[in-house]
Amino acid sequence: MITVTRLNGQSVTINALLIELVEEAADTVITLTTGNKLVVKETTAEIVALNQQYLRTIGLVAAAQKSE
Template sequence: MITVTRLNGRKMSINALFIETVEATPDTIISLTTGNKFIVLETVEDVVSLIRQYLSQIGLVGASALRHKEEEAEE
């Protein structure tokens, strides 16, 4: 889960695995695979950084990088 701030200042946690897109319009809008959309105070870059940190914490980023490295070695 990542924690972001809604426009009213309230914090909320979102399951980063359900995030489909993050866009600036100029407000930052997070769209989920469920169809829900949230406008948050954080920038797109901040949200992407939070997602990367979360994926790294649960081991998805490292596993992906390792698999990519192994595939390159096989070529």
């Protein structure tokens, strides 16, 4: 689970494994595999870092590393 901030300042915790797509234009939009969308303050890079950190904590280190 990762915690992100909605545009209204409210923190929300989402299941990082359900993230399908992160789009960054004027705002950052997270699309979940459920079809739900969240508009958040964090940048795409911050969300990727949060997701990688989460994957490490649950033991999916290989999935969190860049493939070369």
